[in-house]
Amino acid sequence: MQSLVGFLKGLGAARVMAMIAVTVALLGFFAFVIMRVSQPQMTTLYTDLSSADASSIIKELERQAIPFEMRNDGSTLMVPKDKVTRLRMKLAEGGLPKGGGVGYEIFDKSDALGTTSFVQNINHLRALEGELSRTIQAIDRVQAARVHLVLPERPLFSREAPEPSASIVLRVRGALEPQQVRAIRHLVASAVNGLKPQRVSIVDEAGQLLADGTAGANAADSAAGDERRTAFEKRMRNEVEAIVSSVVGSGRARVQVTADFDYNKITQTSDKFDPEGRVLRSSQTREEQSQTLSNDGQVTVNNELPGNQGQAGAGPRDQSKKSEETNNYEISRVTKTEVTEAGRVNRLSVAVLVDGIYSKNDKGELVYAERTKEQLDRIAALVRSAIGFDQKRGDQVEVVNLKFAEAPQIEKLPEPAGLLGMLQFTKDDIMNMIQLGVLFVLGLVVLFMVIRPLVKRVLADDRAQEAPGVPALTDGTVPQIGADGQPVTPPSMIDIAQVQGQVHAQSVHRVGELAERNPNETAAIVRQWLAEPA
Secondary structure, three states, rough: OHHHHHHHHHHHHHHHHHHHHHHHHHHHHHHHHHHHOOOEEEEEEOOOOHHHHHHHHHHHHHHOOOOEEEEOOOEEEEEEHHHHHHHHHHHHHHHOOOOOOOOOHOOOOOOOOHOHHHHHHHHHHHHHHHHHHHHOOOOEEEEEEEEEEEEEOOOOOOOOOOOEEEEEEEOOOOOOOOOHHHHHHHHHHHHHHOOOHHEEEEEEEOOEEEOOOOOOOOHHHHHHHHHHHHHHHHHHEEEEEEEEHHHHOOOOOOEEEEEEEEEEEEEEEEEEEEEEEEEEEEEEEEEEEEEEEEEOOOOOHHHOOOOOOHHHOOOOOOEEEEEEEEEEEEEEEEEEEEEOOOOEEEEEEEEEEOOEEEOOOHHHHHOEEEEOOOHHHHHHHHHHHHHHHOOOOOOEEEEEEOOOOOOOOOOOOOOOOOOHOOOOOOOHHHHHHHHHHHHHHHHHHHHHHHHHHHHHHHHHHHHHHHHHOOOOOOOOOOEEOOOOOOOOHHHHHHHHHHHHHHHHHHHHHHHHHOOOOOOHHHHHHHHHEEEEEO
């Protein structure tokens, strides 16, 4: 302890305070690094939560003693990455998040004996709206949904029942496609008894009408036809652009397809008779035969008597015979009924714009060159085959080569496969690596800029104090050590060193003279020194 106290006194108060400050700073820095490295990596548990759902989930996390972070005014919750999957399953078991609405669980805690039919109907309506809202939110790009149902009751003594209707308000991410809007309408209509898809209105959060609930069947058919035409054009455009881009390069072709659809529904019935193809349907034969006796035309009582009739038959007779045959034939007949549904393609027009060929000259600059007519004809042949070109229908295909305004795009490198493909880093991993790299650089800066000079200075002071043969200054300080390891003597000490050297030299010279004059005594003194214990 005395040596430690002496060492601290030798350093001085200023150096001791500097060492204490540096030590505290280093302890704080390394404590921060350890806490930052040991802190679990946070990831998103749920986003766009309502206040009720966020409050319920936070209570559950606090009950399980799981660390969490709130962002975006509590609508986003962050939890440790290694616990996300288990937490989602655990919360789903408890019915969280509920989506900001009430579903059929409203009947779990209700007393059916003490409620009226009106309250039961209201609860059923609320539950149906809540369940539909949750189902709609499961669709991609839909963040939140609110459903309002109107289910009117049939008045007494009325033959016609009023039709139900529905209105839906959506908060979407981006824009919904027409197919998704139709899917939502049919989803709600199928879940409510008696509701037609045309009676469902859909509005987004900006107040834009996505589906009109007052439109009739004709408007719905027209909208469906437009959607069909748009989907057909998009599909044909993608197919043509894919096959052309494989020839001219990715992003170096533009394709536009226009389809002329016929939405008229035609029903045609035709009868065809074949006179050569006769079939016997029925045959009827009739024969008649009659015979008449001649009695000279006399009608007497004698002739009518029973005994005289035989005598009258001996005269001449009149006979007649008639035969009739009737045949009925069925003529071959073909009846054909053709129904042509709406949505026939009457005509296709395809316009293809392709870029030229780019090559580098001797100076390394890109040089543009137009494609030959043979190449354009081949591209046109590919397009005709892709769209099912029909000249009788009036289809038209145009392939034009023009220089694009933008420069050629750099082709993307293929994604790494195998082991490199497995070592793909996410955004969070990259940010964590950057933070660790910054902390590592700061640690090196502190080590080389603060700790190393301080340690070097303390070690230099220790070497100066322990160096042999280094005279101490009159004020108790130690002279500085030069680069060659020798003490650097100040100019004021040179004269003192010369005087002390002369005194030592005179003393040594006198001892030598005494030894030469008295050799026996000198030898005895040396023997006595050797005999004395060390």
